[in-house]
Amino acid sequence: MKVTIIGTGYVGLVSGVCLAAKGHQVTCVDIRQDIVSCLNAGNPHIYEAGLSELLTQVIESGDFEATTDLTTALDRVDTIIVAVGTPSDGGVIDLSYVRTAVRKIGEYLKNNDRYISIIIKSTVIAGTTDTVVREEIETASGKYHPAFGLGMNPEFLREGEAIDDFMNPDRIVLGYEDPETLERLEALYAPWHVDKVRVNTRTAELIKYANNSLLATQISAANEIANFAAALGNIDIMDVINGVSLDRRWNPILRDGTRLNPAILNYLIPGCGFGGSCFPKDIQALHSQGQELGLTMDITKAVLNVNDVQPLQVANIINSHIKELSNYKILILGLAFKPGTDDVRESASLKIIDSLLKQGATIFAHDPIAATNFSNAMGTEARKITITSEWRHHINDTDIIVIVTKWPEYIDLENINLSGKIIFDTRRMLSIEKVTGAQYFAIGLRQS
The missing domain is CATH 3.40.50.720 (NAD(P)-binding Rossmann-like Domain)
Known part of the structure; x- marks a missing residue:
C-alpha cells in the first residue's frame, strides 16, 4: 500500500519507517529541506533507539523516502496520514499545524477528483477530526464529506521504546467516518494481528486522552502517598x-x-x-x-x-x-x-x-x-x-x-x-x- 505521512517528528517518522518495514511504500513530507536531506541519507534528526538502523533498511529496500514536495507526494497515494505537532498553548492544544496541513490537502483536492482518505495521527482533542479537520478541508476544496475520507488513528508510542511499541502494539485504534477509510485503515494495519478497535473518530481521539490521563492519575496518586509516607516518617x-x-x-x-x-x-x-x-x-x-x-x-x-x-x-x-x-x-x-x-x-x-x-x-x-x-x-x-x-x-x-x-x-x-x-x-x-x-x-x- 502507498501512503504519504505529513510530519517527520517522533510520531510521523517512527510511523513511516515502521510501516515501510512492513512492506508499505511510504513518503514522509516535511517543509524543511535539511531534514529531508538527512532522512534520505539515512540520518534521522531525532534520537530513538533502533530508528537509524531501521531507516537505513527501508531506504535500501526502496520503501521509504522523504520530500518537501507535498503535491507530488499526494499524487502517488489515496491515503494520507497527518502527524504534525500539536503543542500546548496555555493548557490548550495548538491546532495551527494540523489546520495548515489539512488545508493544503483541501487545496490539492480542489482540482483533483480522486477519493483520498485523510487520517489524523496527531494527538487532538475529541471532536477535532469530524469538525475542525472536516471544515478546513471542505472550505479549501469546495467539496464536502464524504467526497473525501476522514479517519483518526491515535498513537501509543513511548519515547525511547517507540519502534518496539509500533511494531509490537497491544492494540490498534481505527477511527473512521466513512466505510472506505475504514477499509484503508484495515489494509494499512493488515500485517498486525492484534486487537483492533473500530470506532468513530471522536471516540478514537478520546481513547488516547483517557489512556494517558488514567496513567498520569496513577502516577500522581502514588507520588502523593509517597510524600505522605515521608512526612509521617519511619516508612519506606x-x-x-x-x-x-x-x-x-x-x-x-x-x-x-x-x-x-x-x-x-x-x-x-x-x-x-x-x-x-x-x-x-x-x-x-x-x-x-x-x-x-x-x-x-x-x-x-x-x-x-x-x-x-x-x-x-x-x-x-x-x-x-x-x-x-x-x-x-x-x-x-x-x-x-x-x-x-x-x-x-x-x-x-x-x-x-x-x-x-x-x-x-x-x-x-x-x-x-x-x-x-x-x-x-x-x-x-x-x-x-x-x-x-x-x-x-x-x-x-x-x-x-x-x-x-x-x-x-x-x-x-x-x-x-x-x-x-x-x-x-x-x-x-x-x-x-x-x-x-x-x-x-x-x-x-x-x-x-
Missing part, C-alpha cells in the same frame, strides 16, 4: 507499594502460583513527576476541554497540581537536612524526561536545577544524549551550570548526587566509593544496601 514507600501491588487486581496470580507482574505496576513507583511531550500536554488539554464543556474536572486538576510541584520535593527534602546550599556542589544525573530519548520537554531536571540554582548551589549535570537539547531548553540559564560528558570524573568534586533519569549507566554508582556523599535517588534505581558510606535519600523515604 517502596514497602507500601510492594504490599499494594500484591493485590491480585493489580498483579494476577497465574495457575502455577507465579505472578503476572504487569507493566502497569511501574506507574505505582513514586518519583519526581511525569514529563515528556504527551502526559503533561494531554492532561492539560483534557482539563481545558472539560472546563469549556462546563465540567469542573477536579481530578485532572489535582493530577496536574501534584505533578507540578513533585520535582520540588527533591530540594525540599535536601533542605530539611541542609539549610544553606550555597557552598555545595551538586551533580545532576539525567536531563531527558526519561531514559532512551533526547527529549527534555517537561523534564523534572528543569525544575530541580532551577530550584537549586536559586539557592546558590554549584551545578554539574550529565546526560548521555540529551545535553544539547537541555542547554537549548534552559536558554541563558544554561551558562550557570557545567554540563559534563564524564560524570564519573565529578564524583570526588561534588557533595550531593541526584539521579533524575534512570539511565542504565548510573547503576555504576553502586560500585563507586561514595563515602561522605549525599545520594538522592529520585527513581529508586539503586539498592540502598549497596550505597555504602553515603547518606541515601529518595521520594517517599525520610531519613531521621
Whole structure:
C-alpha cells in the first residue's frame, strides 16, 4: 500500500519507517529541506533507539523516502496520514499545524477528483477530526464529506521504546467516518494481528486522552502517598507499594502460583513527576476541554497540581537536612524526561536545577544524549551550570548526587566509593544496601 505521512517528528517518522518495514511504500513530507536531506541519507534528526538502523533498511529496500514536495507526494497515494505537532498553548492544544496541513490537502483536492482518505495521527482533542479537520478541508476544496475520507488513528508510542511499541502494539485504534477509510485503515494495519478497535473518530481521539490521563492519575496518586509516607516518617514507600501491588487486581496470580507482574505496576513507583511531550500536554488539554464543556474536572486538576510541584520535593527534602546550599556542589544525573530519548520537554531536571540554582548551589549535570537539547531548553540559564560528558570524573568534586533519569549507566554508582556523599535517588534505581558510606535519600523515604 502507498501512503504519504505529513510530519517527520517522533510520531510521523517512527510511523513511516515502521510501516515501510512492513512492506508499505511510504513518503514522509516535511517543509524543511535539511531534514529531508538527512532522512534520505539515512540520518534521522531525532534520537530513538533502533530508528537509524531501521531507516537505513527501508531506504535500501526502496520503501521509504522523504520530500518537501507535498503535491507530488499526494499524487502517488489515496491515503494520507497527518502527524504534525500539536503543542500546548496555555493548557490548550495548538491546532495551527494540523489546520495548515489539512488545508493544503483541501487545496490539492480542489482540482483533483480522486477519493483520498485523510487520517489524523496527531494527538487532538475529541471532536477535532469530524469538525475542525472536516471544515478546513471542505472550505479549501469546495467539496464536502464524504467526497473525501476522514479517519483518526491515535498513537501509543513511548519515547525511547517507540519502534518496539509500533511494531509490537497491544492494540490498534481505527477511527473512521466513512466505510472506505475504514477499509484503508484495515489494509494499512493488515500485517498486525492484534486487537483492533473500530470506532468513530471522536471516540478514537478520546481513547488516547483517557489512556494517558488514567496513567498520569496513577502516577500522581502514588507520588502523593509517597510524600505522605515521608512526612509521617519511619516508612519506606517502596514497602507500601510492594504490599499494594500484591493485590491480585493489580498483579494476577497465574495457575502455577507465579505472578503476572504487569507493566502497569511501574506507574505505582513514586518519583519526581511525569514529563515528556504527551502526559503533561494531554492532561492539560483534557482539563481545558472539560472546563469549556462546563465540567469542573477536579481530578485532572489535582493530577496536574501534584505533578507540578513533585520535582520540588527533591530540594525540599535536601533542605530539611541542609539549610544553606550555597557552598555545595551538586551533580545532576539525567536531563531527558526519561531514559532512551533526547527529549527534555517537561523534564523534572528543569525544575530541580532551577530550584537549586536559586539557592546558590554549584551545578554539574550529565546526560548521555540529551545535553544539547537541555542547554537549548534552559536558554541563558544554561551558562550557570557545567554540563559534563564524564560524570564519573565529578564524583570526588561534588557533595550531593541526584539521579533524575534512570539511565542504565548510573547503576555504576553502586560500585563507586561514595563515602561522605549525599545520594538522592529520585527513581529508586539503586539498592540502598549497596550505597555504602553515603547518606541515601529518595521520594517517599525520610531519613531521621
